[in-house]
Amino acid sequence: MAIASGVPVPEVYVLESESGINAFAAGFSSGDAAVAVTRGTLELLDRDELQGVIAHEFSHILNGDMRLNIRMMGVLFGIMVLGIIGRMVLRGSFYGSLGSRRRNRNGSAILIIGIGLTVLGWIGVLFARMIKAAVSRQREFLADASAVQFTRSSDGIANALKKRKSVTCCSPAAHLP
Numbered sequence: 001m002a003i004a005s006g007v008p009v010p011e012v013y014v015l016e017s018e019s020g021i022n023a024f025a026a027g028f029s030s031g032d033a034a035v036a037v038t039r040g041t042l043e044l045l046d047r048d049e050l051q052g053v054i055a056h057e058f059s060h061i062l063n064g065d066m067r068l069n070i071r072m073m074g075v076l077f078g079i080m081v082l083g084i085i086g087r088m089v090l091r092g093s094f095y096g097s098l099g100s101r102r103r104n105r106n107g108s109a110i111l112i113i114g115i116g117l118t119v120l121g122w123i124g125v126l127f128a129r130m131i132k133a134a135v136s137r138q139r140e141f142l143a144d145a146s147a148v149q150f151t152r153s154s155d156g157i158a159n160a161l162k163k164r165k166s167v168t169c170c171s172p173a174a175h176l177p
Contacts, residue, residue: 004150021164052156059146083121089114
């Protein structure tokens, strides 16, 4: 897969205690990337399916999806901080007004700023999560298409996804609360 995708060979890890079918790529760039697969992936998938799954992860490395996810997390956290600051301002203005019986203009201005930051944070987090979900979905579609391109076979990744779905929805552990 490294030759087919033109990506340096990443470190490979096996998660021995995980019996489900799963894999992921980690790292900030292709030079420091790592791919991890579960023991269940190695045991339950045949060669073509495993090759499709690994090609999918190589696509994430090639397209810089890990770096994109880290940046999106930073933006989401930054927007979330606005809401947290707003709540802190509201809390501070509420407890500050308890000690004094009279409210001045500064107290109501601080209250309005706190409410504004809190609402802005909530709305920002909502839209940021929606954007993150849409981008993540598109990156997954791209990774699946690239896996087909790297392996020259659509059956491997398609069958792996079918097996993953059947193992996930039909296993006894999936029905536990």
